[in-house]
Amino acid sequence: MTQPPRLEVTHLAKSFDRRRVVDDVSLSVMPGQVTCLLGPSGCGKSTTLRIIAGVDRPDAGRIAVDGALICDSTTSVPPEDRSIGLMFQDFALFPHLSVAQNVAFGLGRGRDVAPRVAEMLARVDLPDYGNRYPHELSGGEQQRVALARAIAPRPRIMLMDEPFSGLDDRLRDEIRDQTLDVLKAEGTAVLLVTHEPGEAMRMADEIALMRDGRIVQRGAPYNIYNTPVDLAAAAFFSDINVIQGKVRGALTDTPFGQFLTPGLPDGTLVDICIRPQHLKIDFDRAGRGPSPTPMEGSPARGIVQRARFMGSESLVEFRMDHDGTILTAKVPSVFLPKPGTPLWLMLRRDRCFVFPRA
Numbered sequence: 001m002t003q004p005p006r007l008e009v010t011h012l013a014k015s016f017d018r019r020r021v022v023d024d025v026s027l028s029v030m031p032g033q034v035t036c037l038l039g040p041s042g043c044g045k046s047t048t049l050r051i052i053a054g055v056d057r058p059d060a061g062r063i064a065v066d067g068a069l070i071c072d073s074t075t076s077v078p079p080e081d082r083s084i085g086l087m088f089q090d091f092a093l094f095p096h097l098s099v100a101q102n103v104a105f106g107l108g109r110g111r112d113v114a115p116r117v118a119e120m121l122a123r124v125d126l127p128d129y130g131n132r133y134p135h136e137l138s139g140g141e142q143q144r145v146a147l148a149r150a151i152a153p154r155p156r157i158m159l160m161d162e163p164f165s166g167l168d169d170r171l172r173d174e175i176r177d178q179t180l181d182v183l184k185a186e187g188t189a190v191l192l193v194t195h196e197p198g199e200a201m202r203m204a205d206e207i208a209l210m211r212d213g214r215i216v217q218r219g220a221p222y223n224i225y226n227t228p229v230d231l232a233a234a235a236f237f238s239d240i241n242v243i244q245g246k247v248r249g250a251l252t253d254t255p256f257g258q259f260l261t262p263g264l265p266d267g268t269l270v271d272i273c274i275r276p277q278h279l280k281i282d283f284d285r286a287g288r289g290p291s292p293t294p295m296e297g298s299p300a301r302g303i304v305q306r307a308r309f310m311g312s313e314s315l316v317e318f319r320m321d322h323d324g325t326i327l328t329a330k331v332p333s334v335f336l337p338k339p340g341t342p343l344w345l346m347l348r349r350d351r352c353f354v355f356p357r358a
C-alpha cells in the first residue's frame with residue numbers, strides 16, 4: 001500500500017468579511033519533504049498555515065495527517081493534539097528559562113527529556129549552551145534554539161512562517177541550510193511560508209505558488225521556474241522581458257522572427273516572455289546583425305540605454321529600434337557597453353514562454 005502524505009490539505013476555503021482569502025487550496029507534504037507556500041504579501045499564506053495549525057477554523061475543506069482526519073466541517077482536533085510544530089518570525093524564546101529549559105518546554109517530564117535536549121542542542125551545533133539564557137545569545141543562536149525547541153517533541157509536521165526574515169543576509173543562508181539538514185534528519189514534513197522566491201528555491205522540494213487565495217501552480221523549483229503557468233508566475237521569480245505579437249495562421253510574428261502558437265485563434269494577442277539571462281547579445285556589423293539561426297531566430301537591433309555592473313553579472317538595457325520598448329539583458333561578468341551603442345539581440349527560443357495575453 002502506498003504511504004499517505006504526512007500532511008494532506010484538500011479544498012480549503014476561508015473568508016473574512018465575505019472576502020475569500022483562502023480559495024480552494026489543496027496541497028500535500030510527504031515525510032522529510034519541504035513544501036514552500038510562496039506568494040506576495042496578503043495572498044493568504046499565513047491564513048492557510050493558521051488553519052492547518054488549528055488556530056483558525058476553515059469555512060470548507062479537509063486536513064489529514066498520515067491519512068487520519070484532523071479537520072473538516074464537523075471535526076477539529078485541538079491544536080495541541082495535531083503533532084504540529086510551529087516556527088514564526090518572532091520566535092520568542094522564554095527569557096526567564098535557560099536554553100535547556102526552553103528546549104525541554106514541550107517535552108513534559110521523564111527520564112528521556114535530558115538526553116533529548118542534549119541531542120537537539122548537539123544537532124543545532126550548540127552542545128554547550130544548555131545553561132545560558134536567551135539574552136546571552138546572538139540572533140542566529142536564538143533561532144537555532146527555537147528550532148531545537150520546535151522539533152524536540154518530534155512533531156510530524158513543522159509549519160514555518162517567514163522564520164528567517166529577522167536574520168541578516170549571511171546568517172540567514174547558513175541558518176536556512178542548517179535548519180533544512182535538521183528537519184530532513186528528523187524526517188519532519190515541512191510547510192514553509194515565504195514571499196521570497198530565492199528562499200523557496202533554496203529550501204523547497206516543492207513550491208506551491210499562491211495568488212489571491214488560490215494555488216496557481218505546484219511543482220519542483222526547477223519546473224516552476226522553467227515552465228511557469230502565466231506571465232505573473234514567470235515574473236515572480238525574476239525580471240522578465242515581454243515581446244508582444246499577434247497570432248496569424250498558428251504563427252506569431254515578432255521582430256525576432258516567427259513563433260509557433262498552435263491552437264490560438266487568429267488575432268489573439270500573445271506575450272513572448274524571456275528572462276534577462278536568456279537574451280543573447282551580438283555586435284553590429286555596419287548596420288547588420290548576425291544571421292538567423294533555428295535556435296535563436298532573427299536578431300533585432302537595440303540601442304544601449306544603460307549598463308550596470310552587479311558583481312557577478314552586468315545588466316544592459318536596450319531601447320529596441322522596432323517599437324521603442326526596453327529590453328534588459330543579463331550578461332555574466334563585466335560587459336559595460338557605452339550608452340548609445342547599437343547592438344543586436346536574439347532570444348534563446350528554448351527559454352521563451354509564450355502566453356496569450358490575459
Ligand SMILES: Nc1ncnc2c1ncn2[C@@H]1O[C@H](COP(=O)(O)OP(=O)(O)OP(=O)(O)O)[C@@H](O)[C@H]1O
Nearest residue numbers: 016017021039040041042043044045046047048195
Ligand atoms: N482575522 C482576520 N480578519 C480579517 N481579515 C484578515 C484576518 N486575517 C487575515 N486577513 C486578511 O486576509 C488576507 C490574507 O492574509 P494573510 O496573512 O493570510 O496573507 P499572507 O499571504 O500571509 O501575507 P503576509 O505575507 O503579508 O503575512 C489579507 O488581506 C489580510 O488582511
